[in-house]
Amino acid sequence: xxxxxxxxxxxxxxxxxxxxxxxxxxxxxxxxxxxxxxxxxxxxxxxxxxxxxxxxxxxxxxxxxxxxxxxxxxxxxxxxxxxxxxxxxxxxxxxxxxxxxxxxxxxxxxxxxxxxxxxxxxxxxxxxxxxxxxxxxxxxxxxxxxxxxxxxxxxxxx
Numbered sequence: 628x629x630x631x632x633x634x635x636x637x638x639x640x641x642x643x644x645x646x647x648x649x650x651x652x653x654x655x656x657x658x659x660x661x662x663x664x665x666x667x668x669x670x671x672x673x674x675x676x677x678x679x680x681x682x683x684x685x686x687x688x689x690x691x692x693x694x695x696x697x698x699x700x701x702x703x704x705x706x707x708x709x710x711x712x713x714x715x716x717x718x719x720x721x722x723x724x725x726x727x728x729x730x731x732x733x734x735x736x737x738x739x740x741x742x743x744x745x746x747x748x749x750x751x752x753x754x755x756x757x758x759x760x761x762x763x764x765x766x767x768x769x770x771x772x773x774x775x776x777x778x779x780x781x782x783x784x785x
Contacts, residue, residue, distance in 0.1 A: 633670045639679050642669050649775045650690065651785035654766060660686030660739075663749070675752045682708060682745040688737035690761050696754035699727040701737065706745030708737040729754065734762045 644662040648655050660683035667677035682688060688701075691711060702724040710717040710725055712735040719725065719737075727735055729752075739745045759768040759775075768775050777785050 631671060637666075637669055639664055639666060642666055642679075644681070649768075649777070650766075651777045654690060654764060657690060658687060660684070661688060673753065675750060678749040680747055680749050682706075682737065682739040682747075684739055684742050684744070686739050686745075688749070690766065691734045691736045691763050692759050692761050693732050693734040694727070694729055694751075694754075694757055694759055696729050696757040697751050698729045699749070699751040701725050701750075702748040704746045704748065706739065706743050707741055708745040708747065709740050711736055711738055732760070734760065 642664040644664050646659075646662040648658050648661075650658065662681050664679040665676065666679055667675065680688065688708075703719045703721050705721055707721075708719050710719055713733045717725075725735075727733065737745070737747070755770065757768075757770040761767065765779050766777060767780055768777050770776075779785070
């Protein structure tokens with residue numbers, strides 16, 4: 628059986644930024660100005676993902692959401708994003724971090740309300756059969772076989 632060979636170490640600039648999204652229209656445009664370098668993918672990590680994420684001024688990290696199975700963690704490296712959750716708005720600074728426990732209904736996202744870029748590490752597990760709830764939008768997502776399937780809240784597909 629052939630063994631896959633992964634790099635020993637990389638510089639984050641060696642990983643191309645990706646500004647795409649899985650969100651269906653009309654939601655896909657709402658994350659314009661966000662780019663991710665999928666650092667974990669560069670090593671073939673399958674149990675958790677690590678992204679170096681950049682938010683340009685005015686950009687958001689994601690639609691405000693909560694996972695049923697996936698834990699999430701963010702660590703701010705540059706800039707001052709606003710964490711928006713069910714308890715309000717919270718200004719974060721470099722060196723601050725936040726965690727989001729799976730199954731907790733505290734929907735969240737980061738917003739860059741400044742005129743400078745925000746850079747942070749985003750870490751999440753890749754739990755199977757995750758269900759993502761978006762309380763502010765007519766959207767739900769379920770993971771099946773390594774990909775996301777989006778529907779309206781009534782189950783109708785996009």
